[in-house]
Amino acid sequence: ACGDGTQDDEAGGAAGDTIVLGFAQVGAESGWRTANTKSIQDSAKAAGIDLKFSDAQQKQENQIKNIRSYITQKVDVIAFSPVVESGWEPVLREAKEAGIPVVLTDRAIDSPDTSLYVTFLGSDFIEEGKRAANWLVQEYQGKNETVNIVELQGTTGSAPAIDRKEGFAQGIAANPNFKIIASQTGEFTRAKGKEVMQAFLQSNPDIDVLYAHNDDMALGAIQAIEEAGKKPGVDIKIISIDGVKDAFQAMVDGKINVVVECNPLLGPQLMDVVKKVVAGETVEKRILTEEGVFTQDQAAAALPNRQY
């Protein structure tokens, strides 16, 4: 794929009828992200949009460079998933001056100047945290015993980690019997999830609930719980976010209790938006992706349809 886009784009897409979309991806840090990338590539092809793609390897400075390079290459639309919410104004202003519309995907930016982008297409991490909490509140409805929760945070400083923590905290705030007794970063990875969970289990004899900011950490933690001689999903209830295939499998096996979906398959929606933007149609400032909350009883049915 690496040579594909090079030949047919000499004119920089300024004229002609194929739309040129420059997409600056965060990186390839997880299966979720790869699914996101694939979805965008596939739907661009399907929609006949010429996609220019770049990978910032999780670094904001790289992403800025990539966006700036799309500006010099004069693409029709720029879309990107911001590494972080802040710090985009200077480069987006350049895009604006160059008359290139910008679509945000997956994560928002916190600029007060909303004219810098056309629309934001993606999920709301705070909302995801809240949904996770809601399930918990419902699960323990009517019971008054203390519920000891341990939390596996995402990478320190990353937007999903911050927001999912906050959303969850808001969601359980009304119930004083929910206690987060330990919260540590598992860096969104299975290995760290397992390692941290193992330490949690050593220092906290009675953990009732595990809240993991993503599936990978939950999957790692499950193994730690099993090695400690406990049953994940039963002795310790597990809430996780994302909804990758492996997590659904774990739900089917009864090891995860609930998964809050965070949908990476933004491609088709993004291509629609891009076409509309190029055609000059107005689009909503905020387009939410369709996301569900899956519990064990829904898992078996949903599993075959999971694409990532």
Next chain:
Amino acid sequence: MPDDPQPILQMKGITKEFPGVTALADVDFRLFPGEVHALMGENGAGKSTLIKVLTGVYQAEAGESVLAGERVHFSSPLKAQQAGVSTVYQEVNLCPNLSVAENIFIGREPRFLGLINNYPAMRRRSRELLARVELDIDVTAPLASFSLAVQQLIAIVRAVDIAAKVVILDEPTSSLDADEVRQLFRVMRRLKEDGVALLFVSHFLEQIYEISDRMTILRNGRLVGEWRTDELSRIELVSRMIGKELSVLEELEEQPRPELSTLERQEPFLQAEAVGKTGLVAPFDLAIHRGEVVGLAGLLGSGRTEVARLLFGADRAETGTITIDGTAQPVRTPRAAIGRGIAFLPENRKTEGLVGDLSVRDNIILAMQAARGWMRPVPPRRRDELIEKYIAALSIRPADPGALVRNLSGGNQQKVLLARWLITQPKLLILDEPTRGIDVGAKAEIQRLVVSLAADGVSVLFISAELEEVLRLSHKVAVLRDRHLVAELANDESLTADRIMRTIASGEGSAA
């Protein structure tokens, strides 16, 4: 002058201990303006340590120093230098990456408004300074491109140019040839006339008697005493240094000239034909027979070291063939040379010889071990026997095989390297300045060793800046000039240092 009542420098009760060694014990020392004061002692006696304590490299455990009537305690060489003590330490201590001129001027470059403003002036001045020791070199070239001897001269020039009350020279002459030494002494005498106090260390007794006014003798870190040079005969001096009534000097004098035997008629052990490398040495022929000692003579930078390096494969020859033991196989690497029985004691022990962080034991065993390969370690028992034997034979001090070689005195380090090669029982031993920095006793020891090795059939290629030494030991002297091997002289009665010098000067047979 030397009896000036007020010493410029006085050190009292200096004690310096290193883990396991008392390098200096309650040593007193004084230095008068306008004198050349020799600090004498065997290898490891504590000379360099005393100098380093004085100049703030080491902090003494006890004792005090008084400079020009004031108690001083230098926390670093910088402070000593600022107080007017300028030093050339034993190992050449200049920066290899800087140019000659930069080395001479570093830390005291002329400045204008805080910025160094006049590089051309520095270069000019450097050339002038070097001309005083009759050195005409490219001062913009980096120091590392010059031989050790040239580096030593540069260090001296630097130290002398720093306006100082006291100039300390720790074995400045160890790698200089007679001519260079003469230049140095001229400079020293001039300083002396200007009232500068000079502290001088050397293992060459002739030099001591030629230049010094007064001497202090150390033995095993203790003060033996202070004498005026003209009051102490050589034999007395040596016996005070070594603490025995041994007449090493006479032995030295009586060293038998090696006999010119039937060596020449045999097939040579090593035969070099048209071996050379552009930029290093012009192609040369050289034959070394079994049991023969071949001396190499020449001025600084004449290419003696290069000849040795080419024969050993340390540099790869571009032309010519080397036939060893009748088979002509190219010697491309030191490893190949060692495999064929050649050993090479390099000139610069610090950078090319020692592995400073390893023990004496490891340093000695290294060559033997390398030859055996890593899978066949020398059995510990055998290793320790061998090491003990050579530590005793060469009287390496301290006699502790576990001591870090970095912490040995310069002379003892040299003996460790010698031991390293002797242990491999080479057939040809290439010695580049083996007696550099070695005390009289040990020097005689090494010379005797060369003679006895040769008697046992070992060939030796002997390089030394000391022509007398070369003459005393070799069967044959090869003379180099300007990177050409210009002559090969049989060492019979007719060969004298003078004749060699004349050969060098006249350039006879320069096409060789």
Next chain:
Amino acid sequence: MTTLTTPTGVRLAKVFTGRQRYVPVLATATVLVLMWIGASLYFPAFGDLQVLLNVFKDNAFLLVLAVGMTFVILSGGIDLSVGSVLALSTMLCAWLVETHGWSPGVVIPLVMVIGALGGSGMGAIIHYFEVPPFIATLAGMFLARGLCYVISTDAISITHPFFTDTANTMVPLGDYRIDPSVVLSLIVVAIAFVTLHYTRFGRNVYAIGGSEQSALLMGLPVAATKVAVYAVSGLCAASAGVLYAFYTSAGYSNTGIGMELDAIAAVVIGGTLLTGGSGFVLGTVLGVLVFGVIQTITNFADLLSWWTRIVVGALLLLFIVLQRVIGARKT
């Protein structure tokens, strides 16, 4: 050490000889130009001058970091803390200006002072307590990054007009425009050049890199120089942080992770020896450009995610091999 040696046993004496000390830099420059020409032929849009200007603009902070790193590496040390110090500086700028309402006129000098002090602290530990630079600055890296998180894990946008206006200021250059940060970074390079070659401090840095022991024995102020070298690096890292704050108008705790490696690589690619004592700050500029060009190429090449890394690695390899081939020719 009097004669430095490379692992292959090549006598460095030869590398140092005369004009040959410029060979690595010349080789770098040659390969850089070749790479640029190659890329321009392959991607026509690459030839646009704005692309080149963007390389400068997008790497201004890296250049400033690398200049500080050049001092450290020339002295024979290494500084792993610079990426984190850069992040800490952006954080401090954002936090003090936005959350506490301090004036940028106070904050910016303060941040630079903090950077320099932090650097000298590490330098002092390295020199006086003989802790290896790699480790001392690794601890510094952890500390600075940790302080970022302590300040705020959330990114902080800077809305102060001084920052946003500077970020929007452009120095017009005919049809093109460049950032003030590019100008600033080039000024830093110029100052570094003069410092290294025309001050005693600069010469002492080279001397210490050549042989610290010798420098000490020659009576050079080794302690002060070594501490100052790390202070310079800290100062540069802090300045780069300020530039970065202009660049993004925000402070973010995860900024510049791994940037120290980019800076080190840029310095080394620019022909400076990691063993110290040999190299030029202008080489560092070339090294940073190499990095920028490689990144621009990967961007133009429209690569699938993981190919980016592989291609960056491959280009780096190509570059280094070419550099050695050309360097060897000239030797």
Next chain:
Amino acid sequence: MTGVVRSRLFWPVLVLVLLLIGNLFFKPDFFAVRIVDGHVYGSLVDIVRFGAPLALVALGMTLVIATGGIDLSVGSVVSIAGAVACLHISRQTDQNALSGVLVAVAMALGVSLLFGAWNGVMVSRIGVQPIIATLILMVAGRGIAQLIMDGQIITINSSPYKWIGAGWLFTLPASVLIAAVVIGVTALIMRRSALGLLLESVGGNAEASRLVGIRSRSLVLLVYAVSGLCAGLAGLMISSNVSSADGNNAGLWIELDAILAVVIGGTALTGGRFSIGGTVIGALVIQTLTTTIYTTGVPPETTLVFKAAVVTVVCLLQSPAFREKVFRRRRGPRSTPPTSASEPTNVRVPA
């Protein structure tokens, strides 16, 4: 000799013990080891288990550093090894077949060895500075791992494979036993053969080593290859422990921890003398530190500050210069009773 080693290891061991004891305050049964499901279980077990891959990587790093080099690519090799093994196993019809797993392990180790040797060639033959030579693979390696797995995390379900990182043998963790054997054998080879001496010599003075006929190029090549192999084995452990391969995150920044472990263990980064025992202690110190952070509940935001503090303290304690300057009373000429300048000297000056 033993005295030297002992004093070299004393301070890191002390720090390790202090860290462990520190944990007791937060968790009184920190040292307790129970049997759960037929194997040992407890915080100490966790520490050695998670420390095992780090110790392996640090082992290879020690040898590389002994020759005066450095290997930044170990993290990438970790991820590549896991990727190769998991990809192969995931393609088997029966993931539990021992033969498939053995082939996968062999392939992974072979690839790691090749990558290590590649580094060695770059350094010893082409003469690239180690940090740059290995940086190339550090950058490209993760890309290669992701390429192998097409950017996905491969999850496998293979009990023989799982044994490597999460299995047990005689109630003890298999990963720890494997690491112990590898480290023990390496240490034995270094001690019993002359390899250790030759490596130290090459690292201590490369030119001198060449002149005594040591094949330094081959040795350098060897240590990088070994480093690759160790990293590969560690990669297998890490991926086996979670039964999946993660190209982007496996072994991320492990090179820094490994280098830190080596230095804490008393091996100088400038090359020369090295201590494998010290490295193991160093790795344990780092892993204990990490575990301590989790058990004591240091919030993630302050984790790094805490780590910085501990690293600084360890390295200061280990520095002889620091101990001398801070712990020992200053001894020096100034503190000795001053001898009066007018005192008659005992220098014998013959008339």
